[in-house]
Amino acid sequence: MPRRRARDLAAERRTFVGRGAALVGAAFAFVHIGIGAADLKLLPPEEAFRFSARALDTRTLEANFGIEKGYYLYRDKFSFALEPAPHALAVPTLPPGKLKDDEFFGRVETYRDRVVVRLPLAEAAPGRTLTLIANSQGCADAGVCYPPSTQRIVLTLPAADGRPGPLIEATPAKKRWFN
Amino acid sequence: MTEPPAAGGNAPRRRAIVAAAAVAALALGAGVAWWLRTDPSPAKRDASALLEIALPDAAGVSQPLAQWRGKVLVVNFWATWCAPCREEMPMFIAAQEKHGPRGLQFVGIAVDEAAKVKQFASEIGLNYPALIGGYGAMELSRTLGNQIMALPFTIVVDRQGGVALTQLGPVKPAQLDQIIALTR
Numbered sequence: 001m002p003r004r005r006a007r008d009l010a011a012e013r014r015t016f017v018g019r020g021a022a023l024v025g026a027a028f029a030f031v032h033i034g035i036g037a038a039d040l041k042l043l044p045p046e047e048a049f050r051f052s053a054r055a056l057d058t059r060t061l062e063a064n065f066g067i068e069k070g071y072y073l074y075r076d077k078f079s080f081a082l083e084p085a086p087h088a089l090a091v092p093t094l095p096p097g098k099l100k101d102d103e104f105f106g107r108v109e110t111y112r113d114r115v116v117v118r119l120p121l122a123e124a125a126p127g128r129t130l131t132l133i134a135n136s137q138g139c140a141d142a143g144v145c146y147p148p149s150t151q152r153i154v155l156t157l158p159a160a161d162g163r164p165g166p167l168i169e170a171t172p173a174k175k176r177w178f179n
Numbered sequence: 180m181t182e183p184p185a186a187g188g189n190a191p192r193r194r195a196i197v198a199a200a201a202v203a204a205l206a207l208g209a210g211v212a213w214w215l216r217t218d219p220s221p222a223k224r225d226a227s228a229l230l231e232i233a234l235p236d237a238a239g240v241s242q243p244l245a246q247w248r249g250k251v252l253v254v255n256f257w258a259t260w261c262a263p264c265r266e267e268m269p270m271f272i273a274a275q276e277k278h279g280p281r282g283l284q285f286v287g288i289a290v291d292e293a294a295k296v297k298q299f300a301s302e303i304g305l306n307y308p309a310l311i312g313g314y315g316a317m318e319l320s321r322t323l324g325n326q327i328m329a330l331p332f333t334i335v336v337d338r339q340g341g342v343a344l345t346q347l348g349p350v351k352p353a354q355l356d357q358i359i360a361l362t363r
Binding site: 045077102103104137139142143144145148 | 261
C-alpha cells in the first residue's frame with residue numbers, strides 16, 4: 001500500500017514541522033516578553049562607514065569614506081592628523097556636503113554615499129611610512145548616531161618618482177559570503 | 180479515509196523516525212532558546228547590575244542608581260552630539276512632569292562632557308537627572324544590550340527590578356504608553 005504510506009509519512013512530516021515550529025516559537029516567546037522592543041536593523045559603524053586611504057604622491061594622501069545607503073557623516077566632524085611628528089598635514093579642503101536643516105544644530109553639511117578628501121602634507125616625505133589618523137562622526141536615517149570615531153591607517157609614501165600606493169582599508173573587512 | 184493504521188514491519192521504523200524528529204525538534208528548540216538567551220537582547224533580565232552603578236551628575240555629585248529602586252526607571256543613554264537623542268527628550272520631560280508623581284523616573288546617562296550637558300539641560304529645561312557617563316558609558320550600554328553602540332539607547336527597569344525593555348533608537352510613543360502603564 002505505497003499510497004497510504006506516503007500519506008502517513010507526509011502527515012508525520014507535517015507534525016514534525018509543526019512541532020519544530022511550535023518549539024522555536026515557544027523559544028522566541030520565552031525570551032521576548034515585556035514591552036515590544038522596536039530595535040532598528042543597524043550596521044556597526046565600521047560597516048556603515050568604511051574608511052580607506054592611499055598615498056597619491058610624495059606629499060599627498062587621499063582619504064576615502066564609503067557610506068552605506070541610509071547613513072551619513074557630518075562634514076564639520078571630520079579631522080585628520082599625521083604621525084609621527086614632525087610630519088604634518090596642511091589644512092585640507094573638504095568637499096562641500098549636502099545641506100541638512102537640523103532642528104538643533106541648524107544648517108549642517110553631511111556626506112552620503114562616498115566622500116574623498118585630498119590631504120596635502122606640510123612637506124613632502126618620499127618613501128616614509130606614516131600613520132594617517134581620521135576622526136569622523138555620523139548617524140543613520142533610522143534615528144541613531146554613532147559616537148565620534150578615530151581610525152588609523154599606516155601608509156608608505158612613494159619615492160620621488162614612484163607610483164601611487166595601494167588603497168588600504170582601515171579595518172580588515174569582515175568575511176562575507178559571495179564577497 | 181477508513182483504512183486502518185499501517186501495521187507490520189514499517190510501524191516501529193516510523194515510530195523511530197517520529198522519535199528522532201521529536202528529539203531533533205527539541206534540540207533545535209533548545210538550541211534556539213540557548214542562542215537567544217546568550218544573544219545581546221537581555222529582555223526580562225534582572226537589572227541589578229545596572230542598579231549597582233553610580234555616576235556623577237553635572238554638578239559632580241555621585242548618584243547611585245539604586246536610589247530609584249522600586250520606581251519604573253527609564254535610563255536613557257544620550258549625547259548632545261546626537262540629534263535623534265535631543266529630539267526625543269522633550270517627550271521624556273513631559274512624561275516625567277506628568278507621571279513622575281506616580282513613580283515614573285527618567286535618568287539620562289550622557290556619553291558626553293559635563294559642561295555641554297549642563298548647557299543643554301538648561302536649554303531644554305531638563306527636569307530629570309542627567310548623569311555624566313563620558314565615553315565609558317558607551318561600553319556600559321553595550322553590556323546592557325547595545326551591541327551596535329549607537330545612541331539613543333534606552334533601558335526600562337520595572338518596579339520589581341526586571342528589565343522591561345531595551346530600545347536602540349528613539350522610544351516610540353506607543354512604547355512610552357506601555358512604560359507609563361508599568362507604574363500602575
